[in-house]
Amino acid sequence: MTSAPRPTAPPARDRLLSGDADLDLFGDELDRLGGILGRRVNADRESLEKGLAQLVLTLVELLRQLMERQALRRIEGGSLSEDEVERLGETFMLLKERMDELKDAFELEDRDLNLDLGPLGKLL
Amino acid sequence: MREAQRDAIQARREAAARRRERQRAHASARRETAQAGRDARVERARMAREVSLVDLVDRLLDGGVVIHGDITLAVADVDLLYVGLRALVSSVEAMEREMGFSPTARGSALEGSPR
Amino acid sequence: MFCLYAITDWKPRLDTPGHGEAPLQAIRASGIAAVASEHEDLSLVADEDALWAHERVVEALMDQGAVLPIRFGTLLESEDEVRLLLANRAAEFRRALDRIRGAVEVGVRVALRGDEDARAMPDASASGPGTAYLLGQLERTQHRGSVAAHVVDALTPLAREHVSRAGASTGSSLRSAYLVERDRLDDFVSRASELEDELTGVRVACTGPWPAYSFANAEAPR
Numbered sequence: 130m131t132s133a134p135r136p137t138a139p140p141a142r143d144r145l146l147s148g149d150a151d152l153d154l155f156g157d158e159l160d161r162l163g164g165i166l167g168r169r170v171n172a173d174r175e176s177l178e179k180g181l182a183q184l185v186l187t188l189v190e191l192l193r194q195l196m197e198r199q200a201l202r203r204i205e206g207g208s209l210s211e212d213e214v215e216r217l218g219e220t221f222m223l224l225k226e227r228m229d230e231l232k233d234a235f236e237l238e239d240r241d242l243n244l245d246l247g248p249l250g251k252l253l
Numbered sequence: 254m255r256e257a258q259r260d261a262i263q264a265r266r267e268a269a270a271r272r273r274e275r276q277r278a279h280a281s282a283r284r285e286t287a288q289a290g291r292d293a294r295v296e297r298a299r300m301a302r303e304v305s306l307v308d309l310v311d312r313l314l315d316g317g318v319v320i321h322g323d324i325t326l327a328v329a330d331v332d333l334l335y336v337g338l339r340a341l342v343s344s345v346e347a348m349e350r351e352m353g354f355s356p357t358a359r360g361s362a363l364e365g366s367p368r
Numbered sequence: 369m370f371c372l373y374a375i376t377d378w379k380p381r382l383d384t385p386g387h388g389e390a391p392l393q394a395i396r397a398s399g400i401a402a403v404a405s406e407h408e409d410l411s412l413v414a415d416e417d418a419l420w421a422h423e424r425v426v427e428a429l430m431d432q433g434a435v436l437p438i439r440f441g442t443l444l445e446s447e448d449e450v451r452l453l454l455a456n457r458a459a460e461f462r463r464a465l466d467r468i469r470g471a472v473e474v475g476v477r478v479a480l481r482g483d484e485d486a487r488a489m490p491d492a493s494a495s496g497p498g499t500a501y502l503l504g505q506l507e508r509t510q511h512r513g514s515v516a517a518h519v520v521d522a523l524t525p526l527a528r529e530h531v532s533r534a535g536a537s538t539g540s541s542l543r544s545a546y547l548v549e550r551d552r553l554d555d556f557v558s559r560a561s562e563l564e565d566e567l568t569g570v571r572v573a574c575t576g577p578w579p580a581y582s583f584a585n586a587e588a589p590r
Contacts, residue, residue, distance in 0.1 A: 143305055146474065147561045148564070204502060211495060214499050214502060222262060222498060306419075313419050313440035314439070
């Protein structure tokens, strides 16, 4: 009720109130920080190709996730036959594995596909 | 025919598992080098600052009152294509929420006819 | 040009410096004040130092009273433009200030341990690997949903409002923001810590107290 003044000022750049700042759990986001904080877009050709691959694969991954979510809704709703579930599942698995191969080929990690658009926020 | 497909799936799955194992090994090696010779307390403090920074960035760049003045941010050399993608994702998320499809919605069973 | 930091409906003490050590001023219209710094020319890079400089200003105001934080890097050409903004949106700003008065924002992160691999492996089920995969994904999604519900049930009684942060719908972590009364902050953080013991394989971290970035807009944020 009373607005007591804060006894001590918090350390300059630490806002963790509770919990472990476990890099295992938050590692992906921290890796992406380098992207937001003043990275300059590198316009040489190799980067452009990699950038294009990144964009395309992100789109594919986005669509894959959307479709997978749709399929899960329909399984929950009971509107798919066993055979349809099996075929859809195999398709999603194959698609996922193909994505892994493509990421390997372009040396992209999962975190590269979760594009950070700066002020526009994460894509996936 | 199905047999061969299943073998292929299995082989791919094993390759993916090996890949994940490699990534895990890299991550753990990174942590070990970071922590070797460092006070655990110092490391925790550093991680606390990093997590704080992520939350700060998220809030300052994606939160707060929006005023349509000039936003001069050096990161704003972003393709219009990306702007379009973001709008697409937002509208899909909004649609999913509206239809009760949000993954974090409680009791996620569909209502009404699924088709 | 003017760089804007925050909105208040009271007269603030302005002893923190803004970007480039520029002094702060309060530009007023219709009973609302915009806290700003004036610059000849300002090109802001969103780096760590600049972000914290902005935050330092807003938090210094937060200590004095209700403040609406403005998005980083907002620039207006002239004082007239600022006054016009305030006049046009005074009612909206007043409502937003009432909404957040006396409260702070807490960021809550919930991370689910990656049991991804265990779930992705098919059991020897008669149906086949595709079905096992999808059922595994379904189980993961439902688990995420039930964890999220448990967290919300535990924490909403201790907060005025909450929203989930954008981009939270995939991946193995849930991020949300809660608007918490200043004098309930400790209770809230304690309750959040307890969740780690209540839920298996779940880690919870809180950050804050932040100015109400996620609750500053008139409409419910994303």
